[in-house]
Amino acid sequence: MTFSPRKLYFLLRTCYALQSPNYLSSLRFPTPVFFSCSSSAADNASLQGPFIVDNLINSVGISPERAIKASGSLFYLQSPSKPDAVRQFFMDSGFSDIQIKNIISKSSRVLLADVDTILKPRMEALKEFDFSESDVIRLVSRKPTFLFCSDAQLKRINFWREILQSKDIVLNALLRGNRIIFTVPERNIMPKIQFLRSYGISQDQIAYMFRINPTFVTRKLDTIRRLVKRVEELRFLCGSRAFCVALISISQMSRATMDSKLTVFRTMGCSEADISLAILKCPQLLMRSAKNLKNTMDFLVKNAGFETSYVMERPLFLTCSLENRLIPRYHLLQFLKSKDLLKNGLSLFTITLFSEKKLMEKLIVPYQEEMPELRQIYASAFAGKFAM
Structure with a gap:
């Protein structure tokens, strides 16, 4: 890291204040170092500079490096x-x-x-x-x-409140980025909203898409047109919720990334029709990474013994966490079957969709007397210990 003469002065003064001369050993200095400022400017710096760095370090708790960097913009503070x-x-x-x-x-x-x-x-x-x-x-x-922000920029919050119909959605968008209030809505936002509405996308659906990806409508109109075209190619019904989910998913990936996900299914022997139907049923598939999809498919087909067609007919399978849901519930189900405790014929797909509370009610509590250690067994499976 190389510092200008002025920043170097602050650095030396800071090291002195911190009594940490060894801090200098990790930094590189210009060689030779020339202080080209006039003596009056140097005197001014000696009066003003040290207290700024010391104040930032001792009063605010900022690191020496950050304090030195910040001091450049605070050079004219008098006290x-x-x-x-x-x-x-x-x-x-x-x-x-x-x-x-x-x-x-x-x-x-x-x-x-x-x-x-x-x-x-x-x-x-x-x-x-x-x-x-x-x-x-x-x-x-x-x-x-x-x-x-200027008053005009802050007033744009009212525009977004009207469009999104929710203070919480607007707040979430502002927390994730301030770009939306630096954009002129009438010129840069309304044409895109009107375009989306022309495809039957409602106000509520626009708010939903905005909640998932606040920067979506700040993209160029031509970009949004291309994304909509890609979703149409997947045969989603215009204006449907699935259309919106697919649009947001595709907006966050390149065509190459999407193709890599589809390739996972192709290598498992799925036809194009099977793939299209699975995505139409569950557009959330597009949000999963190619690696995640492959690992989940491998487990369900190679370990759990399901046919690929069975999995593709139930695409929600592939949206579940492998480590936190599929694997521990599979081992719990296998254990119950091995002890002949499972009387109601529940499938892995069914129990995968259970909440934790419902899982306890259906598969743990009813067998508590016959198998009091069952709760601990499930906890062990959840932790990745499958010795049952």
């Missing part, structure tokens, strides 16, 4: 009074020490902001969108840039 006022404001507003540290680490310029004219009004403005105090704290902690 610690403004940073202290900012930190105090966040503490009074309910932010934890860790949240304050995260905010300053992500956006050190917040320490230059005036509490009364910038921070406090922005915090209040965010609450006006029906966000609770805890919502605002989460939002600012994750994305401090919201403290510096």
Whole structure:
């Protein structure tokens, strides 16, 4: 890591303050080092620089490297009074020490902001969108840039509330990225929403897709057109929920990635018709990785002994976790069969879809008297220990 003369000065001063000269051994310095600043500028730096780095390290808890990096944008601070006022404001507003540290680490310029004219009004403005105090704290902690948005940008939150019809969906989107309020809705968003509606996709379905992938409608219209075309090729009914699931799934992968998933089924002897039908029944298949699909198919066919056609007729099988659901429930079922305890003819597919609560009610509790250790046996299977 190479530092400019000014950053080098901060580094040397920081190491002195921390009494950690050995910290220098991991860093590379320009050779030779020339300080080209004037003596008055150097005097100014000696008055201003050290307290900034020390303040960030000792008061905020930022690492020396981050403190040195952040100090560049805080060079003109005259005293610690403004940073202290900012930190105090966040503490009074309910932010934890860790949240304050995260905010300053992500956006050190917040320490230059005036509490009364910038921070406090922005915090209040965010609450006006029906966000609770805890919502605002989460939002600012994750994305401090919201403290510096213009009024016009913040008002775009109202547009998304109207489109998505849910404060929670909008909040989740904002937490995952601030891109949606930096996009002009009338010019960049509405044409895409109108295009999706032309395919019979309802407002609720658009909200659903947005919840899964908030950046979907921020893509170029031509890109969305191509994605819709790919979903049509899979013969999904336009406007159906399955169409929306497939559209979001395909939007997150390249055509090559999708082909690799389909190849898993082809190598297992599945016909194109079988593959299409399975995806139409369960578009969530497209969200699974090729490796995951292969491992699950291998287990169900080679270990559990099912025919490939049986699995493809029940594609939900392939959406279940192999380690946390399929394998432990398969071993539990095999154990019950070996002890002739299973009287109701339940199949692996049926019990795979059970919740944990229902599994206990159907397969553990009824046999508790005959096999009191059954609960522990299932726990062992869940932990990957199959010695039954």
